[in-house]
Amino acid sequence: MTTAGGRATSAPLMGRDEEPTIFELSSPGRGAASFLTTSVPEWGAEELVAPEHLRTDPTPVVEVSERDLVAHFTRLSHRQYSVDLGAYPLGSCTMKYNPKLCDEVASLAGLADVHPSAPAALTQGWMELLVDLEQTLCRVTGMHAATLQPPAGAAGELTGLLLMRAWHRDTAGGRERRRVIIPDSAHGTNPASVTLGGYDVTTVPSDERGCVDVVALRERLDDDVAGIMLTNPNTLGLFEEDIVAIAGAVHEVGGLLYYDGANLNAILGVTRPGDMGFDIVHMNLHKTFAVPHGGGGPGAGPVAVSPRLAPYLPGPRPVRGDDGLFVWSQPERSIGRVHSWHGNALALARAWSYILANGGDGLRKVAEAAVLNANWLRVRLRGTYDIPYDRPSMHEFVASAAGLRRRSGLRAADVAKRLLEEGFHAPTVYFPLIVEEALMIEPTETESPQTLAALADALVSIAAGSADDAHEAPRTAPVRRVDEARAARRLVPTFDARSTGSG
Amino acid sequence: MGHFVPHTDDEAAAMLGDLGLTSVDELFSAVPEALRLAGGLDLAPGMSEPDVLARAAHLGDANRRTGAELVCFAGAGAYDHDVPSVVRRVAFRSEFVTAYTPYQPEVAQGVLQALFEYQTVVSRLFGMEVANASLYDGASACVEAANLAASATGRPTVWVSRGLHPHWREVMGTFAVGTGHELVDIPLVDGRTAWPEAGEPGALLVQYPNYLGCIEDLRAAAAAARRTGALLVVASDPVAAGLLRPPGSYGADVVVGEGQPFGTPLSFGGPYLGLFACRAEHVRRLPGRLVGETVDVDGRRAYVTTLRTREQDIRREKASSNVCTNQTLIAVAFVVHLAWLGTAGLRELALRCARGTRYAREALLEIEGVEPVAATPVLREFGVRLRVPAEVVVERMAEEGFLAGVPLGDEYGGGLLVAVTERRTRAEIDAYAYALEKVVR
Numbered sequence: 001m002t003t004a005g006g007r008a009t010s011a012p013l014m015g016r017d018e019e020p021t022i023f024e025l026s027s028p029g030r031g032a033a034s035f036l037t038t039s040v041p042e043w044g045a046e047e048l049v050a051p052e053h054l055r056t057d058p059t060p061v062v063e064v065s066e067r068d069l070v071a072h073f074t075r076l077s078h079r080q081y082s083v084d085l086g087a088y089p090l091g092s093c094t095m096k097y098n099p100k101l102c103d104e105v106a107s108l109a110g111l112a113d114v115h116p117s118a119p120a121a122l123t124q125g126w127m128e129l130l131v132d133l134e135q136t137l138c139r140v141t142g143m144h145a146a147t148l149q150p151p152a153g154a155a156g157e158l159t160g161l162l163l164m165r166a167w168h169r170d171t172a173g174g175r176e177r178r179r180v181i182i183p184d185s186a187h188g189t190n191p192a193s194v195t196l197g198g199y200d201v202t203t204v205p206s207d208e209r210g211c212v213d214v215v216a217l218r219e220r221l222d223d224d225v226a227g228i229m230l231t232n233p234n235t236l237g238l239f240e241e242d243i244v245a246i247a248g249a250v251h252e253v254g255g256l257l258y259y260d261g262a263n264l265n266a267i268l269g270v271t272r273p274g275d276m277g278f279d280i281v282h283m284n285l286h287k288t289f290a291v292p293h294g295g296g297g298p299g300a301g302p303v304a305v306s307p308r309l310a311p312y313l314p315g316p317r318p319v320r321g322d323d324g325l326f327v328w329s330q331p332e333r334s335i336g337r338v339h340s341w342h343g344n345a346l347a348l349a350r351a352w353s354y355i356l357a358n359g360g361d362g363l364r365k366v367a368e369a370a371v372l373n374a375n376w377l378r379v380r381l382r383g384t385y386d387i388p389y390d391r392p393s394m395h396e397f398v399a400s401a402a403g404l405r406r407r408s409g410l411r412a413a414d415v416a417k418r419l420l421e422e423g424f425h426a427p428t429v430y431f432p433l434i435v436e437e438a439l440m441i442e443p444t445e446t447e448s449p450q451t452l453a454a455l456a457d458a459l460v461s462i463a464a465g466s467a468d469d470a471h472e473a474p475r476t477a478p479v480r481r482v483d484e485a486r487a488a489r490r491l492v493p494t495f496d497a498r499s500t501g502s503g
Numbered sequence: 504m505g506h507f508v509p510h511t512d513d514e515a516a517a518m519l520g521d522l523g524l525t526s527v528d529e530l531f532s533a534v535p536e537a538l539r540l541a542g543g544l545d546l547a548p549g550m551s552e553p554d555v556l557a558r559a560a561h562l563g564d565a566n567r568r569t570g571a572e573l574v575c576f577a578g579a580g581a582y583d584h585d586v587p588s589v590v591r592r593v594a595f596r597s598e599f600v601t602a603y604t605p606y607q608p609e610v611a612q613g614v615l616q617a618l619f620e621y622q623t624v625v626s627r628l629f630g631m632e633v634a635n636a637s638l639y640d641g642a643s644a645c646v647e648a649a650n651l652a653a654s655a656t657g658r659p660t661v662w663v664s665r666g667l668h669p670h671w672r673e674v675m676g677t678f679a680v681g682t683g684h685e686l687v688d689i690p691l692v693d694g695r696t697a698w699p700e701a702g703e704p705g706a707l708l709v710q711y712p713n714y715l716g717c718i719e720d721l722r723a724a725a726a727a728a729r730r731t732g733a734l735l736v737v738a739s740d741p742v743a744a745g746l747l748r749p750p751g752s753y754g755a756d757v758v759v760g761e762g763q764p765f766g767t768p769l770s771f772g773g774p775y776l777g778l779f780a781c782r783a784e785h786v787r788r789l790p791g792r793l794v795g796e797t798v799d800v801d802g803r804r805a806y807v808t809t810l811r812t813r814e815q816d817i818r819r820e821k822a823s824s825n826v827c828t829n830q831t832l833i834a835v836a837f838v839v840h841l842a843w844l845g846t847a848g849l850r851e852l853a854l855r856c857a858r859g860t861r862y863a864r865e866a867l868l869e870i871e872g873v874e875p876v877a878a879t880p881v882l883r884e885f886g887v888r889l890r891v892p893a894e895v896v897v898e899r900m901a902e903e904g905f906l907a908g909v910p911l912g913d914e915y916g917g918g919l920l921v922a923v924t925e926r927r928t929r930a931e932i933d934a935y936a937y938a939l940e941k942v943v944r
Binding site: 110366 | 508509514515518521522532533534537538539544545547549551556559560564565566567570573575579580585587591592600603604605607608609610612613614616617618623624627628632634636637639642643671674678680681682683718744745746748749761768770771772774783786792793795797799800803804805806807809811814816817818819820822824825826827828830831832833835838841842845846847854855857861862882894897906909925926927928929930932
């Protein structure tokens with residue numbers, strides 16, 4: 001096989017030897033810590049803390065040498081798949097390559113060593129960066145103003161719903177609207193956020209095209225509806241072609257449109273939520289703008305709004321004053337803070353640098369290549385897997401193992417575990433809920449045509465295999481299939497619970 | 504194509520050909536013509552790596568960073584601790600940095616085991632049985648703790664000590680609009696929370712040590728919780744845990760905190776780390792992810808996210824929390840830093856902070872016109888009242904090369920909150936006191 005063009009697969013590189021917990025490496029008297037020489041008087045603990053507050057026995061942590069500590073976490077890292085090792089076609093997660101220049105930006109001392117409460121006069125560089133990012137994100141989404149405080153997508157959703165609530169409170173003369181509409185294909189965070197925002201969820205079904213059923217939507221619309229949350233393209237990877245009609249209908253009953261930005265990558269530079277009629281937009285900077293996912297975070301979930309909602313944004317917000325200096329400003333009708341400080345600032349700096357590197361032209365190319373890759377793979381897998389909504393998709397598509405399951409007993413989970421053996425991460429499985437045996441595949445724009453071909457070959461050969469063989473997978477990963485039921489039944493959430501199995 | 508898109512023009516054309524298309528615009532045929540962005544994005548063209556780095560460095564230079572030129576005495580939930588070299592070297596290995604949420608446990612044992620170890624050290628610090636795999640920050644941990652308590656007790660009222668960080672209280676207030684929880688502000692008397700005798704709160708929330716640096720009386724808080732049938736939620740400083748009796752030993756039901764002191768630089772406020780621990784009886788109400796130990800089909804030890812039916816992707820609108828992405832990488836940095844400190848090092852760190860704090864407090868209180876905000880003992884931070892508004896003091900002290908502290912709001916009667924970490928030398932503290940004396944004169 002040729003290696004020209006790259007081939008991002010890597011399971012054989014992963015460590016298969018079990019690694020003890022760090023607590024099992026502990027040896028009394030070992031340690032790594034050292035401290036600055038300060039010449040501060042060396043009072044004893046008893047002189048500093050009253051006996052009723054003083055802990056008598058030391059807080060048990062662990063006792064290891066620095067060398068053992070480094071070896072331990074290095075070995076753990078070898079038992080972890082990552083974008084830097086290989087392709088990660090997890091649908092809806094946008095696991096694109098994370099440019100290393102953004103790591104450099106996030107480690108600059110001029111950004112990292114700044115106290116969040118320092119007066120504005122001392123933090124002009126940070127405030128300029130944040131204002132610049134806010135304006136950039138507004139241009140990308142076609143919105144008016146944004147808050148950078150929400151630290152993740154779900155936090156952005158809840159922030160958006162509270163903005164919705166505050167706006168209705170002011171405009172409806174105190175009458176409460178109680179319902180928020182969500183499609184049956186929505187991410188789980190949407191309904192959970194709606195509940196926490198104090199609203200009831202009304203589900204609208206998808207039609208045979210995989211888009212919002214507009215007739216069913218109209219039946220659900222009345223003046224009790226606060227708004228609708230939509231992902232566009234939706235979680236099937238399909239563009240909601242009726243979005244203008246949907247926006248008109250929702251606005252007609254006085255509702256607002258919320259845009260879940262999980263799939264924003266597909267439309268960068270092509271179209272904008274603001275042009276579609278959305279009032280509130282959250283972005284997942286850890287998806288679209290290449291902030292690395294960190295094994296589950298930190299991310300960042302800024303929320304951009306139309307002019308009428310800007311007075312409600314969380315504060316304080318950095319703004320440029322008339323004299324050109326940056327100051328903190330509290331929006332007139334602010335819903336208040338949603339973060340301890342100014343959001344996940346260093347994650348915001350990463351996204352800022354990613355956008356600078358790409359520029360307006362580069363972001364458009366991101367969307368083009370993401371959509372090209374997804375469609376190429378969809379067409380390539382046609383005939384091997386069911387494609388329930390087999391028409392041009394955006395940045396991702398949903399295949400189904402339902403036919404395979406009937407024919408040979410192979411389930412989506414088996415395909416996923418076999419793919420791990422082939423050196424790729426698995427797609428998202430069993431989501432969206434409206435597709436049986438779903439395999440949601442998002443290759444992203446940063447995987448080469450050669451990697452896509454290798455991924456397609458792997459998926460085709462997996463489909464030709466037997467279910468009995470697939471049930472044994474994965475055999476080359478750090479561990480084989482994990483007993484999830486046992487983990488829940490006999491809960492061991494800490495090393496200290498190992499002997500008891502609490503919970 | 505763009506900077507990080509590998510396709511050559513020929514490759515892209517060949518792929519389009521495979522789809523029966525001739526131009527990339529045809530890929531977007533589903534987007535109605537009227538919605539297409541005609542002129543492209545109104546953004547500058549892409550920049551090279553060195554140009555981006557130069558621009559970022561320029562903005563960095565427009566900040567006054569902490570260090571020798573601006574010696575940091577500010578805290579208030581964001582502390583200037585040493586971050587050992589091992590944190591950058593191992594916690595920020597690219598396998599941890601560029602991994603996704605561990606949904607495929609067979610290839611995510613690295614992150615899962617690191618989180619299991621994180622959960623263990625957080626539980627040990629606070630004397631609790633279970634900890635989750637992280638929340639966003641101290642504020643979000645307080646919000647989730649209030650939600651857990653309201654759900655466990657069926658009572659929507661939360662008594663919140665005014666000694667809790669004002670930003671965290673503000674965030675709780677923002678989200679209480681959605682949940683309908685009633686937050687009752689409980690005042691401080693001489694730096695300690697004065698709990699009411701009677702009422703029906705679902706939770707009591709107290710910070711330990713509190714925002715003013717004072718060591719709260721957790722026996723009194725626990726007694727008030729027992730008296731009223733509320734859960735006791737303690738927002739606890741993980742550094743103070745090296746010296747103070749753990750909240751668990753007082754009967755706390757939930758312990759939350761800000762994890763920034765271990766592994767995370769000041770970072771202009773984020774990403775930080777929400778610590779969340781509770782008693783085992785509340786584990787089914789635990790927000791966010793939880794890692795548990797189990798075995799694989801060969802009986803080999805393995806780790807997996809567990810009790811997943813609590814979470815939003817399964818329970819949807821019935822979930823008690825919407826948390827999905829959390830702060831995993833920051834949690835890994837936390838456990839690496841804490842393991843480097845070790846059992847003896849954690850105590851030594853807390854001791855050094857307490858020594859510096861005592862030395863600085865005594866030096867400042869000798870200055871005419873500087874008074875303590877409370878007589879209650881402190882550990883690593885303290886408040887002082889000054890004759891000059893604190894904002895003015897901070898501004899003038901910056902000219903002298905010090906970030907003097909964080910101004911205390913009107914609800915505390917004004918003044919300045921001063922933090923001293925293990926990084927402050929005797930010479931720096933002496934110079935700070937000398938400069939402050941000039942400024943408040």
